[in-house]
Amino acid sequence: MEPLRYTRARDLEHALQAGAEGGRFIAGGTTLVDLMKLGVEQPGHVVDINDLPLDRIEPLPGGGLRIGALARNADLARHPAVRRDYAALAQALESGASPQLRNMATTGGNLMQRTRCGYFRDVAMPCNKREPGSGCAALAGHHRMLAVLGTSEHCIASHPSDMSVALAALDARVGIAGRQGERQVPVAGFFLLPGDTPQRETVLQQGELITHVELPPPPPGSRSVYVKLRDRASYEFALASAAVCLSLEHGTVGHLRVALGGVGTRPWRAHETEQALAGQAPDEARLAAAARAALREARPLAGNAFKVELARRCIAHALRLTAAAAES
Numbered sequence: 001m002e003p004l005r006y007t008r009a010r011d012l013e014h015a016l017q018a019g020a021e022g023g024r025f026i027a028g029g030t031t032l033v034d035l036m037k038l039g040v041e042q043p044g045h046v047v048d049i050n051d052l053p054l055d056r057i058e059p060l061p062g063g064g065l066r067i068g069a070l071a072r073n074a075d076l077a078r079h080p081a082v083r084r085d086y087a088a089l090a091q092a093l094e095s096g097a098s099p100q101l102r103n104m105a106t107t108g109g110n111l112m113q114r115t116r117c118g119y120f121r122d123v124a125m126p127c128n129k130r131e132p133g134s135g136c137a138a139l140a141g142h143h144r145m146l147a148v149l150g151t152s153e154h155c156i157a158s159h160p161s162d163m164s165v166a167l168a169a170l171d172a173r174v175g176i177a178g179r180q181g182e183r184q185v186p187v188a189g190f191f192l193l194p195g196d197t198p199q200r201e202t203v204l205q206q207g208e209l210i211t212h213v214e215l216p217p218p219p220p221g222s223r224s225v226y227v228k229l230r231d232r233a234s235y236e237f238a239l240a241s242a243a244v245c246l247s248l249e250h251g252t253v254g255h256l257r258v259a260l261g262g263v264g265t266r267p268w269r270a271h272e273t274e275q276a277l278a279g280q281a282p283d284e285a286r287l288a289a290a291a292r293a294a295l296r297e298a299r300p301l302a303g304n305a306f307k308v309e310l311a312r313r314c315i316a317h318a319l320r321l322t323a324a325a326a327e328s
Helices: 013-019 031-039 074-078 079-085 087-094 099-102 109-111 162-169 272-275 284-296 308-327
Strands: 005-008 024-026 045-050 058-059 065-068 172-179 181-186 209-215 223-229 240-249 252-261
Touching: 005 087, 013 024, 013 045, 024 065, 045 058, 045 074, 058 079, 065 079, 065 272, 074 087, 074 099, 074 109, 079 209, 087 162, 087 240, 109 162, 109 209, 162 223, 162 240, 162 252, 209 272, 223 308, 240 284, 252 308, 272 284, 272 308, 284 308
Parallel strands: 005 045, 024 045
Antiparallel strands: 058 065, 065 209, 172 181, 172 209, 223 240, 240 252
C-alpha cells in the first residue's frame, strides 16, 4: 500500500491549482488505477475531476461538435450527432475495451491512456518510457504488438487508443487549460514521437488539463469509416487499424484524411496515402498503391514485420468502404 493525497476538485481553477502542485488528474480511472496497482505509476497526489462540468456533448455555433473531456466513451459512441456525422468515431469507440469500461472511460482519459507494451507494464524489466535511460527490452524481446512507424532506438511502444485514430482522421482539436491560460492543438500534433525522450508522450505541460475536443463540421458529401484488425473480436487492441474520412467529386477523391492505429508510436496520419489519391478515381490499383505509400517509412522488426502488409490491406479496405459509402 502506497500512501497518497486525494483531492476532489471543486471547480476548474481548484483542479488546475492542484495539478500545478504536482497532482495527477483522475476521472474514470480505467488506465491510471491499473498502472498504480502494477507499480508503474505512483502518484503522491491524485486529483478527482469528476465534479467538473466537462461532460457535455454539444453543437458548436458554426457547425461541428464540442465534446467535454469527461464525456464517457459509451455516451459519445451513442450520441446521434456522432453516429450521423462522425461514424468513424462511433465505430472506433465501440471497437475498444468492453461495455463496462466504455461506461467509465472518458474522452480526456482515452487521449491520455498509455501503451500496453508488456515491458512498460512490468516494473522488473527495463523500459525507457517508464524509467528513462534503463533501455528498451522490447527491441530484442517480444514485440509482435508493437509499432513499425515513428519508432526510435529508445522505444517501439505502440499507441493503444482507437478513439484517437478516428479523431486524427476527423481533424479534431484538443482544448487544454492551464494556469497560464487556454489553448488548442490538433489531435495529430498532441502526441509526441518517442525520439530520445519516450517518457514524454504529449504536449501537455505540468498541471495542464484536457477540457474538451472539438470536431469541425464534416466536409460536404464526406463519409468516414474505422476498420480494426485484431487477434479476437472483442476486448483486444489493434494489430492494425485505419480511420478514413473521404468525399468524392465527380468520381474522384476530394477531401481525404487517413489515420492509422496499432502500427505507430502515436496515432499516425498517413499523409502519403492522402497525397497519392488526391484528385484520383479510387480504383483498386490506386487504392493499393496509396496503401503501400503509407508504410514506406516503416521500420519493422522480426516479430512485427507482418504488420506492414496487414496495415496495407487494412488501409485499402477502409478506403474501399468509405468510397462506396460516399458514392451512395
